[in-house]
Amino acid sequence: METATHDIPRKSKILQALEDQNTSVTFVDPLENDLILNMGPQHPATHGVLRLLVRLDGETVTGCVPEVGYLHRGYEKLAESSTYHEFIPHTDRLDYLSPLANNVAYVLAVEKLLGIETPPRAQYLRTMISELARISSHLMMMGSIGMDVGALTVWMWTFREREKLYDIFENLVGARFTTSYTRIGGLAHDMTPEAEQMIRKFIDEFPANLEESEKLINTNRIFIERTDGVGVISREEAIDLGVTGPCLRACGVNQDLRRTNPYLVYEKLDFNVVVYDGGDSLARYYVRLQEMKESQKIVRQLLDGMPKGDIHAFKPKKVLPRKERVYTKMEELIHDFMLVNFGIDPPVGEIYHAVEGSKGELGFYFYSNGSGNPWRMKIRSPSFVNIQALPAMLRNAMISDVVAIIGSLDPVMGEADK
């Protein structure tokens, strides 16, 4: 019987044998079990088509290579051959868990390029839908991280709340998921009194309902042991890897674009930036949980302070005219024809505008050469950058925690793959 020696290099025998085209492998060291495991792209726990190649030593992850691109649709190429208006429906398909926030981010960038200021009511409505989108996205994360560690009930309960939000969106926008609610210089249509009532009812009931759901897992020993101290990333590493959003705030960095680089009406609002210290999965969960409560506060303030008035900026050569005026007025008909067929006439220049999306810094870059189509558009998608931090978070984690860490990172492949 052969005894295990200690000077055997730790390179995988299987890999070496495959390289040597030799399929029969004999092990000298019975403890050597370096294994490459492929997770995804079709894996129920990877939240879309994310593929991970994980190197395992026993049950411990020693290395990880994420592979993205399975949902690549070439949106940046498409944008170059469509007008600024035509691209709005595509933004729904980026982060498909908070399409309203993407619509807002896109039109804000275009308006910055054009130099348009929207009326106060449009700004209030846009802020409100961004926050409602944030709540719906974080609810999804809360449910899915519960499911990833085996708590199925939370999923049901947060989805019940999310369903109410989608009913609101249906009333407000006319669609549940593919919203395309914003227009350059305004919104598709104004909020109906019925939608306002629904939102008020939702935010009145939301804290109690959320508390019900959080009670299920906040003090649950299994949940805490599966997430506390798991998937830790240090503050320096997170900054170096460009992590943004709730994942960065969970590392103790007080950074929120709504506060540091305010846009829309965030300057006038009273809310807290939620920061936790741990840098682990539990901290990332808590940041999102508290952010939902802050968003609920913000929506209430916005509803109370909602000004009356128009929701469209008066820029006839840039903002699509109202349909009823197109049918009855000559000027508007001409403008509508020009805007739809040839696009707006933006100035020459380049701009970048970022908003605090539910996943992190969501930004759009435009390079305009003065024609109706952007010469170059770049989507700065938070999920793409955050996924890059996965190998750092997975270092020395257990294989069973991999799905929980992905759940706490909350990536959406629609925007990571563009």
Place this chain on the structure above:
Amino acid sequence: MNALILEKLNKQFGSSVLESSEFRGELTLIVPVDKIVDVCRFLKEDSDLRFDILADLFGLDMYTPAKRFGVVYNLYSLKTHYRVRLKTFVEENHPHVQTVTGVWSTANWHERETFDMFGIIFDGHPDLRRIYMPDEYEHYPLRKDFPLMGIPGSLYLPKK
């Protein structure tokens, strides 16, 4: 703030090196390709500026005979909350830029994406592979000479 950034950079690198422009309050600096890593490192490590987050890095195809490809660096400072945009241009027949992965690790995937979409090669990059397109793909989709409908035969399809 934009003036301070310009002043600091001019002091460090000399005013002949950098071109700058401002549009809607956003500062864009055009940096020669051989200076890009030094400028990035300076902006990150200067104690007043501290551009510690590389928010984005991407390519740009100007479709001009000279200096066709651009690489754009979008920097953000956690200290001052300011943004600055750096641009560098390379020739079509020699699209080589030094990598900035040594300055910010996050540049790794951004540079892979730029390579995938424009064919710009980042010298010294630890893992320069395609990221979105298949590994054996031969074209660079975001170049202006790549048609929107794709190139027939570029992806291996089942025979008729």
